[in-house]
Amino acid sequence: MTPRAPAPPQATAPQPVKPAKAVAPRPVVRALPGDDDVAGEPCPKCGTPNPPGRRFCRRCAAPLAPAVAAAPLPWWRTVWPFRRRARSGSGRLPRLLAVLVVVLALCAGGFLLLPAGRHLIEDTRDKLGTAVAVTPSGVAASGQLPGHPAADSVDGVSNHYWGAPGPGASVTYTFGTPIRLVDLIVTNGASKSAEQYGRQARALEIDAQFREADGTAHLQRLTLSDKAGSQTFQVGVSDVASVRLVLRAPAGLTGGRHIALAEVEFFRRG
Structure with missing residues (x-):
């Protein structure tokens, strides 16, 4: 008995394929043309000239007009309550009230040392105490x-x-x-x-x-x-x-x- 030849493979139907994730194109870095003909104030940090009116350097972003350091306070401004620097009226009212309280306390102390002040204290004690x-x-x-x-x-x-x-x-x-x-x-x-x-x-x-x-x-x-x-x-x-x-x-x-x-x-x- 003669052996049969193997049957040829049957063609399979195409299967669905999942869609692939889209890949964004890589950004292309383009060099900006440098404006070397700018005439203006040079940056105090890198020396790059900047157009008039800019506040920060166009190259290193350093401030073009740095703040001027404040002058040291006089000695009497270093004593409380004058040791804080007034900024646009900030803190003036609390310091004024503190000075006013100190002045009133000194006046009250001086008043209590007078005979009228002592009489007022004794009279208050009479009213608060008990008569015997x-x-x-x-x-x-x-x-x-x-x-x-x-x-x-x-x-x-x-x-x-x-x-x-x-x-x-x-x-x-x-x-x-x-x-x-x-x-x-x-x-x-x-x-x-x-x-x-x-x-x-x-x-x-x-x-x-x-x-x-x-x-x-x-x-x-x-x-x-x-x-x-x-x-x-x-x-x-x-x-x-x-x-x-x-x-x-x-x-x-x-x-x-x-x-x-x-x-x-x-x-x-x-």
């Missing part, structure tokens, strides 16, 4: 009626009073230790009750003398209302060692009556 009642260690009067000694004006009982013989009579209260006298409360007349108030005469003005431990005296005129009850007067004197009250301008001083002062209360700063 204090009893005098001694009482002496220029005159008093029997049964109505001057000590009755500080006994804490408002229906006992100091009976003064007439206008100009005085009473002096002394303190064992000098105090900062803040307030003075006066209960005028024979009593704080309205029924007994008008039974005796009463002083409508009192000259108060506050004497310090070193002998300095402070005078104050106390004007009282002709009514029953206590009346408060602000004093604000430091180192008070004694207080002298002189009765003036009596009201209701008729025959058989005398001037009555029911109670005097002293308050120091706590």
Whole structure:
């Protein structure tokens, strides 16, 4: 049996092909013609001449007009708050405010060293602090009626009073230790009750003398209302060692009556 010859290969149909990615053409570098005939300012870095009006070199891009270095500051401009250089008004307001604050602080410090400044500080402390009642260690009067000694004006009982013989009579209260006298409360007349108030005469003005431990005296005129009850007067004197009250301008001083002062209360700063 004769062998068969191999069959010829069959032709295959063409298969689809994926499209290839397009490749951009390579750029062509063309040399620009140089303009060697330019007449202008040469570059300070490479020396290339540049046309007028250019700000940067056409070859190396260096600035054609470099900034001029600032002149050094004077010594006083190196001290705060003047050490910063003002640029178009920048920073002037904060420095002006800083200088103003320093000036005001110096003025305030100088003011507080004056007597008016010290008085303001003490007055503020009086208002912020607490007033404490204090009893005098001694009482002496220029005159008093029997049964109505001057000590009755500080006994804490408002229906006992100091009976003064007439206008100009005085009473002096002394303190064992000098105090900062803040307030003075006066209960005028024979009593704080309205029924007994008008039974005796009463002083409508009192000259108060506050004497310090070193002998300095402070005078104050106390004007009282002709009514029953206590009346408060602000004093604000430091180192008070004694207080002298002189009765003036009596009201209701008729025959058989005398001037009555029911109670005097002293308050120091706590």
